Amino acid sequence: MFENVDWLPDNFVISDAVLSLLASSAILIVTVIILRALTTRFIQRTVNSPELRGKWLVNSRNGFLLLLMLGLVMIWGEELRTLALSIVAIAVAFVVATKELILCFTGSILKSGSRSFVLGDRIQIKDLRGDVIDQSLLATTILEVGPGKHLHQRTGRRIVIPNALFVSEPVINESFTTHYDFHVFTVPFKREDNWQAAQQALQIAADHHCQPYLELVRRYMSKIGSQRGLVMPSVDPRVTIQVPVAGEIHLTVRIPAKAGERNFIEQAILTEVFSENDFSAPRPGRAEDRAASSSSESLRTQGR
DSSP, rough: OOSOOOSOOTOOOOHHHHHHHHHHHHHHHHHHHHHHHHHHHHHHHHOOOOHHHHHHHHHHHHHHHHHHHHHHHHHHHHHHHHHHHOOOOOHHHHHHHHHHHHHHHHHHHHHHHHOOOOOTTEEEEEEEEEEEEOOOEEEEEEEESSSSSSSOOEEEEEEEEEEHHHSOOEESSSSSSSEEEEEEEEEEEEETHHHHHHHHHHHHHHHHGGGGHHHHHEEEEEEEHHHHTTTOOOOOOOEEEOOOOOEEEEEEEEEEETTOOOHHHHHHHHHHHHHHOOOOOOOOOOOHHHHHHHHHHHHHHHHH
C-alpha cells in the first residue's frame, strides 16, 4: 500500500535526534498505556464498592494522562522552546510590519469610545482642518476648510487622515453645539492707530448683526449648560483688547453665530466697519509739507 510515496520529497531526511525523540515518545506512550491497563484491571478485581471503583478508575486515568503529558514535555522541551522563540520572533516581525495598521485600528476605537466627533463636525488635528464627511476603521475623510485656522470657507480639497493620528495628537472639535456657536476673530492695529474708535465701531456692528437671534442663542446655551452640567459664558457680543507684541493692539471680537454662518457674519461686520471708517493714524507732517510746497511754488512764480 505504501510502495509509491510520491508526496514525500526526494531529499526528505529525518535526523537522528528527531528519530531518538520519536522513539522515546513511542516508548513513553506504550508504557503509560500498559500501566493504565494493568492498573485498571487491578482496581476492577480488588475494589468491590462500585462508587469507590469508579472514583479510582477516573483518578488513575487522569493521573496517567498527566504523567504522559509531563513526559512528552520533558522529552520535547528543547524543541518546544525553540518553537516558542520562533513564534515570538514571527509575532514581533508581524507587529513591526503592521504597526501603522494597528495604530489605525486603535485610533478608530479611541475616537469612537471618546466620541470625539461625528459626521458633519468641523475638526482640526495638527494643521489639518475641515468638515468630517466619512469615517472608516483605517481613515477619516474631511473637506478642508481654510486656508489657515481663522477662515471658514471650503477650499474644495478632500483630506484623508489616517486614524493613527488620533492616538498621539489632540483633536479640536469646533462643533461643540449643533445650532449656535461662538465665533472669535482678531483685528490687528498699530499702537498709534485710532483703535479706540475701531473698538467702538466693531462693538456696534457686532450688536447690530447678532441682535435678531441673540435671545434664541441665550435660551439655547442655557439649555446646553443644563444638559451637560456646564456654566455657559455670556452670549452677548464683546470686543476685548490684546497686546501680543510691543507697538500693536489686537481687537478680539467674540460673537454668537449660527452654525455654518460664522464666516458670513464676520465678513458682514468687517465690511460695515471698514467701508465707513478710516482708523489709520494721522501723519503729523502732512499739513506742513503742503504749506511748504505752496510757498515754494509762489516764490518760483514771482521769480518768473
